[in-house]
Amino acid sequence: MRRLLAGAALAASLIAAAQEIPPSERRSSYELMGRETKAMQDDDTSNPATFWVLDGESAWKRKAGAAGKACVDCHGDAQSTMKGVAARYPAHDAKSGRLLNLEQRINACRVDNQQAKPLVFESRELLALTAYIAKQSRGLPIDIRPDAKTQPNLDAGRSLYNRKIGQIDLSCAQCHDQNAGRHLAGNPIPQAHPTGYPIYRLEWQGVGSLQRRLRNCMSGLRAEAYDYGSQELVDLEYYLMWRARGMKVETPAVRP
Amino acid sequence: MTRKRNRREFLAAAAGLAAVAGLPATARGQATANLLRGTEKDMLAAIARYTGAKAVTKGRVKLEVPPLVDNGNTVAIAVTVESPMTEADHVRSIQIFSERNPEPVILGFKLGPRAGRAHVATRVRLADTQTLVAVAEMSDGTYWSGSAPTVVTIASCLEDL
Amino acid sequence: MSNALITVPKTAKRGEIIEIRTLVSHNMETGYRRTERGVPIPRDIVRSFSCTYNGVEIFSAELYPAISANPFLSFSTVATESGTLGFHWKGDNGFAVSSSAQITVT
Numbered sequence: 063m064r065r066l067l068a069g070a071a072l073a074a075s076l077i078a079a080a081q082e083i084p085p086s087e088r089r090s091s092y093e094l095m096g097r098e099t100k101a102m103q104d105d106d107t108s109n110p111a112t113f114w115v116l117d118g119e120s121a122w123k124r125k126a127g128a129a130g131k132a133c134v135d136c137h138g139d140a141q142s143t144m145k146g147v148a149a150r151y152p153a154h155d156a157k158s159g160r161l162l163n164l165e166q167r168i169n170a171c172r173v174d175n176q177q178a179k180p181l182v183f184e185s186r187e188l189l190a191l192t193a194y195i196a197k198q199s200r201g202l203p204i205d206i207r208p209d210a211k212t213q214p215n216l217d218a219g220r221s222l223y224n225r226k227i228g229q230i231d232l233s234c235a236q237c238h239d240q241n242a243g244r245h246l247a248g249n250p251i252p253q254a255h256p257t258g259y260p261i262y263r264l265e266w267q268g269v270g271s272l273q274r275r276l277r278n279c280m281s282g283l284r285a286e287a288y289d290y291g292s293q294e295l296v297d298l299e300y301y302l303m304w305r306a307r308g309m310k311v312e313t314p315a316v317r318p
Numbered sequence: 319m320t321r322k323r324n325r326r327e328f329l330a331a332a333a334g335l336a337a338v339a340g341l342p343a344t345a346r347g348q349a350t351a352n353l354l355r356g357t358e359k360d361m362l363a364a365i366a367r368y369t370g371a372k373a374v375t376k377g378r379v380k381l382e383v384p385p386l387v388d389n390g391n392t393v394a395i396a397v398t399v400e401s402p403m404t405e406a407d408h409v410r411s412i413q414i415f416s417e418r419n420p421e422p423v424i425l426g427f428k429l430g431p432r433a434g435r436a437h438v439a440t441r442v443r444l445a446d447t448q449t450l451v452a453v454a455e456m457s458d459g460t461y462w463s464g465s466a467p468t469v470v471t472i473a474s475c476l477e478d479l
Numbered sequence: 480m481s482n483a484l485i486t487v488p489k490t491a492k493r494g495e496i497i498e499i500r501t502l503v504s505h506n507m508e509t510g511y512r513r514t515e516r517g518v519p520i521p522r523d524i525v526r527s528f529s530c531t532y533n534g535v536e537i538f539s540a541e542l543y544p545a546i547s548a549n550p551f552l553s554f555s556t557v558a559t560e561s562g563t564l565g566f567h568w569k570g571d572n573g574f575a576v577s578s579s580a581q582i583t584v585t
Contacts, residue, residue, distance in 0.1 A: 096384050098394030107486040110549035113504040116481040248386075248471030264389035267506070267548035318388035354511055392547040419545050420511055426541040432557055433538060434496035439553040443509075443545050 081239050083253055088309060091252035091317060099264070103316040111193060111262035111314035114186070114269045118194025121187055127178025133191075136175065140198055148196035149311050150205045152300045154212050161215045163296050165192050165271060183290035189269050193260045196313040204257065204311060206304040219301025222294055228285030249318070255306035256299070258315020265318065272299055354420040355446060361415045364422035365453055368413050369461045374453055379464030381414070381452040390444045390470040397452045399436035399462070403429075409436040411455045418448035444470045483578040485566060490583045491558035499530065500553045503568050503576055509544035525550055525570035533562040542570075558584045 122133045137143045151164040169180035181188035208216045223234045238254040259272040277287035288294040382396040408431045414424040451465045486500040510522025530538040561584045568576045
């Protein structure tokens with residue numbers, strides 16, 4: 063029986079792989095946007111996300127917690143020390159032994175090194191810090207390399223991506239792999255590569271994280287969304303970033 | 319064990335999604351905002367208030383709106399008025415009107431010869447597919463207008479988080 | 480905390496028409512939304528914007544709830560002399576933000 067299930071799982075992953083978008087055909091959602099929305103992203107002084115980035119720059123220099131340290135005290139100038147960091151997140155954290163996304167990594171630093179309270183997910187300050195740090199990877203290729211420690215996360219994320227969920231009973235793959243480029247209710251379906259997070263989303267009229275967007279998608283399918291910081295969401299983030307490996311970071315992107 | 323999904327099943331599921339998308343969302347109060355709609359009559363009344371019921375001539379005003387918006391919450395629009403913008407002949411003010419938003423006036427500007435060029439741009443919220451109208455007041459007291467239609471769809475995945 | 484972004488050329492020739500782009504950080508709460516419980520959220524928007532050139536107002540705008548969050552305004556002016564461009568936003572609940580930029584006109 064176990065061999066049968068293993069065979070079925072292999073067949074399922076092969077079918078899923080067969081329907082994945084070929085690497086050379088991957089496109090950023092930037093290309094689906096109108097001229098004016100692209101212009102918003104292209105110019106930092108026209109991009110409202112810049113307000114968050116500037117707040118992040120201030121937060122980087124602000125002392126916090128019982129240790130009375132600021133990020134800059136350990137990490138120096140973010141423009142050099144944070145370059146490339148966001149491009150390889152989520153990443154395995156040796157200390158906790160877990161896969162952490164960038165937001166969780168920032169909070170781990172706050173708790174362990176600054177002796178400060180972790181920032182609330184989707185709070186202005188956490189989004190600002192994440193946006194500021196991730197922006198230092200802008201233009202760099204996403205660089206996710208699963209190893210023995212993180213392969214299980216990748217497999218779990220891929221499995222979640224292919225699972226049908228909610229009352230609407232669709233999987234991510236059905237829209238974003240099999241029907242990307244077609245239209246749904248007047249809007250083009252993107253391939254859904256998280257190249258620009260945290261993004262300024264026109265629908266939110268504000269900046270939000272990838273996890274917020276994933277939760278929106280899940281509730282759009284009338285499924286109960288996983289909690290912020292849940293293992294499921296981090297695994298899914300990991301799979302999505304791996305799926306977008308080699309594509310350039312656009313943070314802070316503007317998206318409809 | 320996954321079954322292979324065929325196109326027909328996907329379309330059926332997607333139709334369900336689109337049907338749900340058509341229902342008003344209550345969680346963030348979008349439904350109430352969405353149901354408040356102006357009419358062309360409201361817009362014409364607002365234009366009359368701006369012009370003091372003077373005659374408005376179509377022309378000289380170019381209103382640029384994307385024909386299909388990415389998202390109705392943030393739509394980039396621009397207004398350009400043909401005018402030498404000299405002390406003797408310039409645009410004094412411009413107002414932009416909406417026929418379907420809850421309020422008919424979207425934005426008002428005061429210009430003058432120091433503008434050099436009568437060209438302004440901004441980002442607006444549009445409640446529905448509609449035609450926008452821009453009316454310009456010239457230094458000689460005449461009013462001119464231009465309009466542009468646009469299609470506004472809602473985001474296809476309703477979200478309340 | 481930076482709450483206004485201005486794009487204006489640092490230098491210009493006398494008589495040249497320069498483009499100015501402004502962005503101010505503000506939610507622009509329309510007054511038409513309600514909470515999950517159905518309680519109306521009161522209007523809280525930027526109401527007016529004014530640009531001055533060495534103290535003289537050269538452009539102004541009246542904003543309404545239809546303006547998107549983080550209001551963006553782009554307009555132009557003739558570079559007449561070197562000096563200071565002032566940008567002033569006022570809104571509900573005592574909202575007042577000012578910013579400035581220097582320009583050298585040759």
